[in-house]
Amino acid sequence: MRVGELSSLSGVPTPTIKYYLREGLLPPGERTSRNQAHYDDRHLRRLRLIRALLDVGGLSVAVARDVIAALDSPDTGTHKVLGAAQQTVIRTAAYCDDDAREDATAEVLDLVRRQGWKVTADSPSVAATAEVLGALRQLGLHEFVDRLDDYARAADAIAATDLDLVRRRPDADGMAEAVILGNILGDALLVALRRLAQVHHSAELFTDDRAPQADPHG
Amino acid sequence: MRVGELSSLSGVPTPTIKYYLREGLLPPGERTSRNQAHYDDRHLRRLRLIRALLDVGGLSVAVARDVIAALDSPDTGTHKVLGAAQQTVIRTAAYCDDDAREDATAEVLDLVRRQGWKVTADSPSVAATAEVLGALRQLGLHEFVDRLDDYARAADAIAATDLDLVRRRPDADGMAEAVILGNILGDALLVALRRLAQVHHSAELFTDDRAPQADPHG
DNA sequence: CACTTCCGATAGTGGGACTATCTATCATGG
DNA sequence: CCATGATAGATAGTCCCACTATCGGAAGTG
Numbered sequence: 001m002r003v004g005e006l007s008s009l010s011g012v013p014t015p016t017i018k019y020y021l022r023e024g025l026l027p028p029g030e031r032t033s034r035n036q037a038h039y040d041d042r043h044l045r046r047l048r049l050i051r052a053l054l055d056v057g058g059l060s061v062a063v064a065r066d067v068i069a070a071l072d073s074p075d076t077g078t079h080k081v082l083g084a085a086q087q088t089v090i091r092t093a094a095y096c097d098d099d100a101r102e103d104a105t106a107e108v109l110d111l112v113r114r115q116g117w118k119v120t121a122d123s124p125s126v127a128a129t130a131e132v133l134g135a136l137r138q139l140g141l142h143e144f145v146d147r148l149d150d151y152a153r154a155a156d157a158i159a160a161t162d163l164d165l166v167r168r169r170p171d172a173d174g175m176a177e178a179v180i181l182g183n184i185l186g187d188a189l190l191v192a193l194r195r196l197a198q199v200h201h202s203a204e205l206f207t208d209d210r211a212p213q214a215d216p217h218g
Numbered sequence: 219m220r221v222g223e224l225s226s227l228s229g230v231p232t233p234t235i236k237y238y239l240r241e242g243l244l245p246p247g248e249r250t251s252r253n254q255a256h257y258d259d260r261h262l263r264r265l266r267l268i269r270a271l272l273d274v275g276g277l278s279v280a281v282a283r284d285v286i287a288a289l290d291s292p293d294t295g296t297h298k299v300l301g302a303a304q305q306t307v308i309r310t311a312a313y314c315d316d317d318a319r320e321d322a323t324a325e326v327l328d329l330v331r332r333q334g335w336k337v338t339a340d341s342p343s344v345a346a347t348a349e350v351l352g353a354l355r356q357l358g359l360h361e362f363v364d365r366l367d368d369y370a371r372a373a374d375a376i377a378a379t380d381l382d383l384v385r386r387r388p389d390a391d392g393m394a395e396a397v398i399l400g401n402i403l404g405d406a407l408l409v410a411l412r413r414l415a416q417v418h419h420s421a422e423l424f425t426d427d428r429a430p431q432a433d434p435h436g
Numbered sequence: 437c438a439c440t441t442c443c444g445a446t447a448g449t450g451g452g453a454c455t456a457t458c459t460a461t462c463a464t465g466g
Numbered sequence: 467c468c469a470t471g472a473t474a475g476a477t478a479g480t481c482c483c484a485c486t487a488t489c490g491g492a493a494g495t496g
Binding site for chain 1: 226266267269270272274275276296313326330335336337340342343344346347349350351353354357358359360361362365368369370371372373374375376377378379380381383384385386387396398400401403404405406407408412414415416417418419420421422423432
């Protein structure tokens with residue numbers, strides 16, 4: 001197909017497709033002449049991936065490019081792809097200072113040990129977790145930090161399900177995309193589910209020991 | 219204190235503080251004359267909250283203003299504040315089409331019933347969850363949707379911990395801020411913990427049935 | 437052969453989050 | 467008491483990002 005058809009099938013305007021081509025998010029089509037190129041359904045799938053990363057995952061174009069590049073690297077083993085997915089954590093700008101970060105890193109490594117997780121100290125996830133932990137500390141949310149293990153247990157259950165899904169999936173063509181998407185959409189899903197469950201627990205808590213409010217948030 | 223001191227204590231440049239004042243993120247200081255105003259540590263706390271919402275939570279200034287407005291509303295009961303925290307879910311732009319969304323909404327309500335959650339159908343969390351679910355479906359990640367209950371269970375455990383923290387906290391001055399921050403930083407924390415746990419499970423899985431790779435993602 | 441579509445390049449747009457400047461005050465220390 | 471410097475408020479400018487518009491030349495299409 002040509003770019004016009006790709007545009008109408010995907011719902012992405014032609015100039016935007018050109019922009020993604022320029023930015024290296026979308027691989028170029030197969031050239032048939034000086035000003036003609038053919039695209040196939042791989043381009044369509046890729047385009048959908050891009051939109052999901054940008055719209056639902058909230059990634060920037062630059063980060064999306066990096067994620068996609070990892071996806072396209074020759075050795076796309078599952079483990080490697082999961083490594084690429086790690087990149088998608090980055091939404092915590094540097095917030096806490098260096099001392100706090102260092103303390104927090106030690107604390108995360110402690111947590112890792114307690115949970116029996118096999119993770120090396122220099123993993124980017126450790127840094128990401130430490131960053132958030134530092135922010136929590138610095139803002140005085142100590143109770144939160146005290147319940148870190150509770151949250152870690154939940155995260156462990158989630159990751160177990162994640163990996164179970166990966167394990168069951170045959171190493172098909174779209175597997176790498178599925179892993180990335182599962183992580184990014186999975187994050188959004190978990191946030192939504194958490195709010196949902198909060199509404200329930202909130203209603204439960206406050207209809208017991210406070211004035212019964214009929215309105216569970218709308 | 220005056221704005222200069224507020225700036226140096228918070229690390230936020232003076233023009234930016236003025237900008238936040240203009241945008242209604244920060245309440246005006248107590249005027250002492252035509253061109254002088256005094257700020258106190260409430261302003262400092264608020265400023266820290268703002269930066270956390272923007273930097274760590276990734277909220278836009280507009281959304282942050284809404285959240286803060288809810289925080290400042292006269293009846294700042296815990297349940298109400300949690301309602302405001304719901305606002306912070308919004309990062310999933312409209313991605314799936316209307317039909318998919320409708321189906322997904324029904325599916326979410328089913329889930330709510332299965333989990334025994336007390337949530338009304340018109341809660342914003344339901345819509346948010348449905349949006350993500352629709353996106354997952356539309357992208358062909360059906361296995362993911364099939365494990366929805368697993369994720370919901372984890373979310374329930376998380377929310378239970380969340381509410382337990384709220385319950386234990388005396389209704390102090392900073393409680394509302396803590397709830398909001400706990401949600402927003404908590405999201406970031408859980409994403410980070412999930413990645414951390416994934417690294418572990420990934421290592422575990424692939425050192426068993428594949429070529430042993432020494433490198434758990436860096 | 438008229439007409440549409442395409443490619444590639446370049447330039448422009450609009451929104452968001454600041455950032456700079458300017459004027460008219462006011463504060464303060466010598 | 468006055469020079470120096472900070473401040474409030476207003477307005478305008480900047481920078482980045484994600485597009486979007488236009489254009490020239492070339493190729494497909496009925």
